[in-house]
Amino acid sequence: MAKIKLVNINKTFWQKDYPLQVLKRINLLIDEPGLYVLCGPSGSGKTTLLNLISGLDFPTSGKVYINDKLIDYKPTNIALIFQNHYLFNDLTAFDNVCLSAYITNQEINLESINLLFKQFQLTHIINQKVKFCSGGEKQRISILRAIVSNPEIIIADEPTGALDEKTANIIVDNFKKLSYKRIIIVITHNKKLFKKVADKIFNLKNGQLYEENTKTMEESHCI
Numbered sequence: 001m002a003k004i005k006l007v008n009i010n011k012t013f014w015q016k017d018y019p020l021q022v023l024k025r026i027n028l029l030i031d032e033p034g035l036y037v038l039c040g041p042s043g044s045g046k047t048t049l050l051n052l053i054s055g056l057d058f059p060t061s062g063k064v065y066i067n068d069k070l071i072d073y074k075p076t077n078i079a080l081i082f083q084n085h086y087l088f089n090d091l092t093a094f095d096n097v098c099l100s101a102y103i104t105n106q107e108i109n110l111e112s113i114n115l116l117f118k119q120f121q122l123t124h125i126i127n128q129k130v131k132f133c134s135g136g137e138k139q140r141i142s143i144l145r146a147i148v149s150n151p152e153i154i155i156a157d158e159p160t161g162a163l164d165e166k167t168a169n170i171i172v173d174n175f176k177k178l179s180y181k182r183i184i185i186v187i188t189h190n191k192k193l194f195k196k197v198a199d200k201i202f203n204l205k206n207g208q209l210y211e212e213n214t215k216t217m218e219e220s221h222c223i
């Protein structure tokens with residue numbers, strides 16, 4: 001089963017001549033499947049933290065382990081859903097979702113892909129070019145692209161940001177189902193939306209990580 005371990009993570013960015021320490025001695029162990037929610041004010045370092053877990057960036061000091069292996073490249077068992085989608089506008093929704101399979105020469109299971117589009121209420125735009133899709137549709141296409149490869153770990157940065165409440169709930173319900181077998185980490189500004197389904201809620205404040213008791217809302221420092 002997938003496992004994420006962060007040990008004494010510090011991350012400092014240089015902004016002009018000044019250092020900005022975004023993450024301060026963060027420790028975290030996630031070793032069970034589940035839906036893990038990461039909250040915190042804008043600029044608190046949420047995306048920075050997920051970039052370190054997914055190998056897109058490296059800590060100033062400290063270590064990131066995925067499945068007990070020190071991270072030194074972008075692991076293929078982690079799927080990412082980005083804050084700003086990164087879809088190919090001139091390709092159809094279907095081709096965007098299947099692109100990685102085309103490139104790696106994998107067989108495409110039409111039935112399961114059609115089912116995914118149905119589950120996320122996207123059947124009507126399956127053959128539409130992404131540039132003609134709405135913001136919320138693009139957001140869901142980027143989610144399908146991430147989950148189609150059946151990854152062990154899914155990391156999603158604000159996956160419900162562009163969605164109305166009903167559509168956001170479709171994402172939440174699907175993430176919950178997917179989280180029984182894998183680790184899903186979701187960044188959100190909408191804690192209320194995930195509260196009922198989250199296995200754990202973490203709050204990032206002043207560079208430090210706190211775990212929130214989902215019932216009492218009390219916080220404890222992650223050390």
Ligand SMILES: Nc1ncnc2c1ncn2[C@@H]1O[C@H](COP(=O)(O)OP(=O)(O)OP(=O)(O)O)[C@@H](O)[C@H]1O
Binds near residue numbers: 044049
């Ligand atoms: N490459 C970089 N160089 C310099 N500063 C950076 C860099 N990346 C992020 N920062 C700064 O680090 C801080 C944390 O940024 P980050 O994107 O992690 O915030 P966030 O919690 O994801 O915010 P939001 O909720 O707005 O997406 C911000 O002040 C940002 O300006």
Ligand SMILES: [Mg+2]
Binds near residue numbers: 046047083157
């Ligand atoms: Mg962010």
